[in-house]
Amino acid sequence: xxxxxxxxxxxxxxxxxxxxxxxxxxxxxxxxxxxxxxxxxxxxxxxxxxxxxxxxxxxxxxxxxxxxxxxxxxxxxxxxxxxxxxxxxxxxxxxxxxxxxxxxxxxx
Numbered sequence: 001x002x003x004x005x006x007x008x009x010x011x012x013x014x015x016x017x018x019x020x021x022x023x024x025x026x027x028x029x030x031x032x033x034x035x036x037x038x039x040x041x042x043x044x045x046x047x048x049x050x051x052x053x054x055x056x057x058x059x060x061x062x063x064x065x066x067x068x069x070x071x072x073x074x075x076x077x078x079x080x081x082x083x084x085x086x087x088x089x090x091x092x093x094x095x096x097x098x099x100x101x102x103x104x105x106x107x108x
Contacts, residue, residue, distance in 0.1 A: 013053075013083065014054070014056055015052070015053040016053070016079065016082055016083055017053060017056065017061075017079050018050060018051045018052050018053035018054075018056070019051075019053075019082075020075075020078060020079055020082055020095075021050060021051050021064065022051045023095065024068065024095070024099065024102070025051070027095075027099045028068075028099060028102050028103060028106065029103075033047055033048050033051065040067045042067075050064070061075065068102050069101075069102060069105040069106075070098060070101065070102065074098060077094065078091065078094050078095060078098060081094055
């Protein structure tokens, strides 16, 4: 069955998720995609595509949540907040809370 073409709106939403993943990666101490991918059993090219909003599906998102030790609901809440233009300040607060939890779980 042929794939349904992705709309511009859907592409933007996926790009936004990739942007959030990139921000989280950097803020938890992985300055390079290569280091994050290698440290978490992912291929560099696959993870790079995820940060670009490509080749992402629910299983890949769930895998990332498992790696980061966050829930799918938390990531989706952050993503939803990011996508609301009037919620950028709230996005920064929620992201920082999530980053703090990731860093704490990383140190345990």
